[in-house]
Amino acid sequence: MARAGLTADRVVAAAADLADSIGFDKVTVTALARGFGVKDASLYSHVSGLQDLRTRVALLAAGEFADRLSEAVAGRAGRDALVGFAHAYRTFALEHPGRYQATQMKIDPAVAQESSAFRRTVDTTYAMMRAYRLTEPDLTDAVRMLRSTLHGFSDLEADGAFRADRDVEASWERTLGALDLVLKNWPAGPESDSKKGDGHEDRHADE
Numbered sequence: 001m002a003r004a005g006l007t008a009d010r011v012v013a014a015a016a017d018l019a020d021s022i023g024f025d026k027v028t029v030t031a032l033a034r035g036f037g038v039k040d041a042s043l044y045s046h047v048s049g050l051q052d053l054r055t056r057v058a059l060l061a062a063g064e065f066a067d068r069l070s071e072a073v074a075g076r077a078g079r080d081a082l083v084g085f086a087h088a089y090r091t092f093a094l095e096h097p098g099r100y101q102a103t104q105m106k107i108d109p110a111v112a113q114e115s116s117a118f119r120r121t122v123d124t125t126y127a128m129m130r131a132y133r134l135t136e137p138d139l140t141d142a143v144r145m146l147r148s149t150l151h152g153f154s155d156l157e158a159d160g161a162f163r164a165d166r167d168v169e170a171s172w173e174r175t176l177g178a179l180d181l182v183l184k185n186w187p188a189g190p191e192s193d194s195k196k197g198d199g200h201e202d203r204h205a206d207e
Helices: 008-022 028-037 050-073 076-095 097-103 111-113 117-132 138-158 166-184
Strands: none
Touching: 008 028, 008 050, 008 097, 028 050, 050 076, 050 097, 050 117, 076 097, 076 117, 076 138, 076 166, 117 138, 117 166, 138 166
16 A cells, blocks of 8 residues: 555554454554555554554444444334344454454543444444333343343354354344343342433443
């Protein structure tokens, strides 16, 4: 790639692609510069360093992830929305492992607050859950269960950890059915309080 063609957007996009190829934690300025055929110094006019580069990749990936999830649930509700959301989540994690890993990066709260990427993922998740009519704190508990399940399944699958003869797709479909059943029959806990509303004002990007 020509040195003159370097821009911040191209550098970050290339870093995201590199993350998918070798792993987000292995992305370095040196490895990226090598891919462009330039010296490290040529990239420092576009990113201030490795931390800045990784943060920018995380924001890019978070935006792409949010787009996938939003498109998957558009016009859907209930179990149909849950299935669409889950499939989009798993597909993104498996097709873009580096980008997905980047979305799990803990970044400066101030930086996250300035970007809509993480917030859109949270808002899409809670909107998808609306059909289950859960109130706080049950809603946040359910969202955490959902995230843990989808992340765990996708992460284990990507690592090749499912070694039993049982078809993975069959297990995935059963998992989604179980999630839907649990959400429809969510047990009320001692801390449930419908007066707390939907909890939107207390949501964080890590939910």
